[in-house]
Amino acid sequence: MARMKFLCDAERCIECNACVTACKNENEVPWGINRRRVVTINDGKPGERSISVACMHCSDAPCMAVCPVDCFYQTDDGVVLHSKDLCIGCGYCFYACPFGAPQFPQASNFGSRGKMDKCTFCAGGPEDDNSAAEFQKYGRNRLAEGKLPLCAEMCATKALLAGDGDKVADTYRERVVSRGFGSGAWGWGRAYPGQSGGR
Amino acid sequence: MGHSTCSHTKLTLNFLQSSSWIAGFFLFLITFLVSFTTNIEASSVRPPANAITNALPEKSTSQAKQKTPGGFVPGKTLGNRSQTDLWRVMRRNIKGTVSIPDKKAGVLIQSAGDSWMKFRNNDLYKYSSWTILGMIGTLLLYYLLRGTIRIERGMSNVTIQRFSKFERTGHWLNAGAFIILAITGLNMLYGRYLLKPLLGDELFATIAGTGKYLHDFVAFAFVIGIVWIFIAWVRDNLFSKDDIGWIAKAGGLLSKGSHPPSRKFNFGEKIVFWITILGGVAISITGLALLLPFQIQLLPGELGIHNMQFAQTWHTIIGIIMIVVVLAHIYLGTIGMEGSFQNMKTGQADRNWALEQHSLWLEEVEKSEEKQGTTDARQPAE
Numbered sequence: 001m002a003r004m005k006f007l008c009d010a011e012r013c014i015e016c017n018a019c020v021t022a023c024k025n026e027n028e029v030p031w032g033i034n035r036r037r038v039v040t041i042n043d044g045k046p047g048e049r050s051i052s053v054a055c056m057h058c059s060d061a062p063c064m065a066v067c068p069v070d071c072f073y074q075t076d077d078g079v080v081l082h083s084k085d086l087c088i089g090c091g092y093c094f095y096a097c098p099f100g101a102p103q104f105p106q107a108s109n110f111g112s113r114g115k116m117d118k119c120t121f122c123a124g125g126p127e128d129d130n131s132a133a134e135f136q137k138y139g140r141n142r143l144a145e146g147k148l149p150l151c152a153e154m155c156a157t158k159a160l161l162a163g164d165g166d167k168v169a170d171t172y173r174e175r176v177v178s179r180g181f182g183s184g185a186w187g188w189g190r191a192y193p194g195q196s197g198g199r
Numbered sequence: 200m201g202h203s204t205c206s207h208t209k210l211t212l213n214f215l216q217s218s219s220w221i222a223g224f225f226l227f228l229i230t231f232l233v234s235f236t237t238n239i240e241a242s243s244v245r246p247p248a249n250a251i252t253n254a255l256p257e258k259s260t261s262q263a264k265q266k267t268p269g270g271f272v273p274g275k276t277l278g279n280r281s282q283t284d285l286w287r288v289m290r291r292n293i294k295g296t297v298s299i300p301d302k303k304a305g306v307l308i309q310s311a312g313d314s315w316m317k318f319r320n321n322d323l324y325k326y327s328s329w330t331i332l333g334m335i336g337t338l339l340l341y342y343l344l345r346g347t348i349r350i351e352r353g354m355s356n357v358t359i360q361r362f363s364k365f366e367r368t369g370h371w372l373n374a375g376a377f378i379i380l381a382i383t384g385l386n387m388l389y390g391r392y393l394l395k396p397l398l399g400d401e402l403f404a405t406i407a408g409t410g411k412y413l414h415d416f417v418a419f420a421f422v423i424g425i426v427w428i429f430i431a432w433v434r435d436n437l438f439s440k441d442d443i444g445w446i447a448k449a450g451g452l453l454s455k456g457s458h459p460p461s462r463k464f465n466f467g468e469k470i471v472f473w474i475t476i477l478g479g480v481a482i483s484i485t486g487l488a489l490l491l492p493f494q495i496q497l498l499p500g501e502l503g504i505h506n507m508q509f510a511q512t513w514h515t516i517i518g519i520i521m522i523v524v525v526l527a528h529i530y531l532g533t534i535g536m537e538g539s540f541q542n543m544k545t546g547q548a549d550r551n552w553a554l555e556q557h558s559l560w561l562e563e564v565e566k567s568e569e570k571q572g573t574t575d576a577r578q579p580a581e
Contacts, residue, residue, distance in 0.1 A: 017298060032300075039295040039307050051295075053307060062316045068387045069404045070395060086404035088411045090387065091492065095508050096316040098308045113492070 002164035003078040004121055004143075006152070007172055008052045012159035015040050015050035019151035019160055023054070026122070026150040027139025033103045035119040036151050052151070052160050055080060055101035055119035063093035063102060077143070078165075079121040084137045089113040121162070122149040292503075303493070303503060315508040319515070324388065327519040334523045338530045348536040350552050351456065358547035359564055361463070361557075366431045367546055373424025373475070379417045381522050383410035388515065418486055425479035432472060435463040441559060442466040460558040471528045478521045485514040 015038050023029065023036045036054035041047075057080045064072040064080065071086035072093075082093075091113055093102040105114040115137075124141030127134035134141060142149065152162035161168045294305040362370070386394065386407055395403040444459045445466040451457035452467075459465075464472065488495040488510035496502050498509055532539050538552035553561040 015298075020299070034299050034301070034304065037297050037299055037304050039297055039305055041289075041293065041295040041307070043296040051307060062312060065320055066316050068391055069407045070391050070400075071404065083400075086400060088404065088408040090411060091489075091507070092319075092511075095504065095511060096312045098310060098312050100304055100306060100309065100504075 002166075004057060004163065005078070005165035005168050006054065006056060006121075006149075007161045007168045009159045009161070009172065009175065010049040010051050011175075012157045013038070013050040013052055014157055014159070016156060019052045019155055022150045022154050023119070026142075027120075028135075029139065030105050030117065032105060033117050035101075035103075035117070052155075053099055054151070055097075055121070056099050057121055062096035062098065066092045066096045068092060073126070075123065077121075077123070079123045079143070081120055081123060081125055081138075082116065082118070083126045084115040084117075085126075087115045089115055091116075119149075122147070306503065309504055311505050311508060315512065318512060323512075323515060323519075327388065327515075330519060330523050331526070334526050338527065338535075342530075342535070345452075345455075347534055350537050350549065350555060352551040352554070354538065354549050355551040357550040358545075359550055359553055359561065360546055361542050361548040361553070362546040364546065366428075367543060369424060369427035369431050370543055372420060373428055376417050376421035376424055377521075377525060379413055380421055381518070381525070383414040383417075384515075384518050385522070386410050387414075415490060418483070418490070421479070422483050425476060425483065428472075429476050432464070433476075436469045436472040438466075438469060442469070458555045458558070461556070461560070462563070463557060463560045465557065467531075471524055474521065474524045478517050478524075482514055482517045482521065485510040485517070489514060 017038050020034060020036050020038060024034070027035065029035055036052060038050055038052045040050045042049065057074075057078055059078065061072065061074070061080045063082075064070075064074070067082075068090055069086050069088055071084075072080060072082045074080050089104060091104065093116060094100075094104070101118045102116045103118065104116055120138050120141075122140055122142035124130070124134045124144065125138035127137065129144035130141050140150075147153070149162045152160045155161075161171060289308055290310050292306055292309055292311070295307060297305045387410075390403065390407055390410075394406070398406065439462070441461055442465075445461050448454075448457050448459040450465060450467050451459055484495070485497070488497055488506065492507060493502055495510075496506060498506050532543065536556075538549045539556075542548050548557075550561070
């Protein structure tokens with residue numbers, strides 16, 4: 001079974017924000033929530049780098065560890081998903097997540113955060129695959145359709161890679177070798193510690 | 200050049216008004232062509248030579264070689280910046296720019312989340328379990344050894360007003376709110392491990408969700424209760440030299456027949472009061488910071504996620520301390536001591552109980568009652 005991973009090649013990302021837009025459109029993400037965002041470091045200075053970041057679907061995910069109602073689960077593909085029916089909107093996953101992935105809809109009323117929303121690796125949620133209920137809560141389930149996350153699929157510079165971790169790593173390895181310098185696979189050190197390949 | 204374009208447009212408009220559209224068309228064509236050529240001339244992306252820009256003055260190549268910038272990778276590499284330097288600072292909460300409205304999202308990786316998680320899931324979980332179980336164990340052991348502290352002289356059936364209706368209402372408002380907050384709060388820490396296996400995912404999530412809403416809203420009743428009891432009791436809870444005797448005898452808790460004198464509140468009760476008030480204020484502020492994310496600044500510096508983590512951490516620590524103290528308070532107010540519960544239930548204290556527990560207060564009350572009594576005795580005669 002493949003272990004799904006994201007990788008953003010900072011040498012290629014041009015901060016076009018197409019991944020952000022694609023994600024919002026494909027999954028009909030609520031207003032005020034960005035499941036994916038592009039962060040630019042040293043903006044306008046020498047050494048400027050842009051990185052597209054969303055949920056990294058960590059192996060030992062902090063959100064899963066802190067959730068008081070245990071609403072998270074990890075699929076066989078290593079994708080970290082959650083149930084909005086169980087979520088109580090406490091915000092703990094948001095405090096714990098290193099990547100700022102879990103987000104809450106704009107507080108509708110006092111003391112209410114609503115249900116948490118985050119990147120699903122375009123893999124939906126616990127509902128039946130591609131059901132209306134699943135789409136309404138979590139967005140498209142492209143994995144069930146045999147497709148990969150849209151953000152990476154439509155990345156114009158192929159900076160954002162998504163898919164089987166081994167294949168992603170191979171592609172990136174080739175790039176590093178042909179470039180002849182540094183790696184800088186953003187977030188991998190934190191998300192998949194001690195794992196050069198595989199899971 | 201822009202000037203001439205402008206005057207042509209004016210002319211075009213004049214011709215349109217006189218409906219001589221052919222001449223107008225030609226003038227339009229001329230205007231269009233003039234502006235087009237103007238655009239071609241202006242279309243260079245380079246600023247004019249005399250333009251003021253913020254570009255750095257170009258260095259000669261020899262200068263650049265002498266002063267290599269930090270992070271220069273020597274050798275025949277394609278990059279000229281140290282990758283390691285860039286990725287190393289990533290773990291230090293550096294903030295980049297984002298084009299989405301939430302500028303806080305500019306933080307790429309917040310490592311403080313790891314520390315927060317480790318504290319909550321390991322240390323907090325472990326130590327608060329030990330503290331709460333330790334207190335329950337201590338109280339149980341104390342009960343087995345000492346039993347209920349009886350009124351030595353027995354009930355006198357003569358009662359004295361200790362708490363007014365105002366005082367009791369404030370106490371029960373605060374107490375009721377606290378119990379709900381404590382149970383729903385503990386559920387956030389322990390429910391996943393204790394209740395969820397028993398109730399199943401769905402039922403537990405419903406209970407926890409309801410509990411969260413209860414916690415959010417009952418909190419305001421608690422805040423009102425804190426203010427209420429502070430107003431009602433702050434004067435009687437100021438520390439005085441009478442407390443020294445009580446501390447010296449450990450409140451008579453450890454030996455039978457030992458009853459150090461005290462006023463309306465003894466030293467132990469004062470400690471409970473001040474922990475409730477100070478803890479209550481701290482837990483209210485941190486709680487409000489959790490209720491209104493990123494609205495209340497508790498730490499200096501940027502109002503970021505560490506503020507929320509800080510609020511959550513201290514909210515829980517203070518909550519656990521208060522729960523432990525209140526456990527002892529509930530014990531002594533109910534099964535731990537004969538005659539204590541009716542104080543807060545009816546407001547009436549048995550005279551013999553008051554004589555043993557609050558002798559100085561009893562003296563005060565009876566003195567003022569004697570005075571009151573003389574006036575009362577005069578009243579019916581009128």
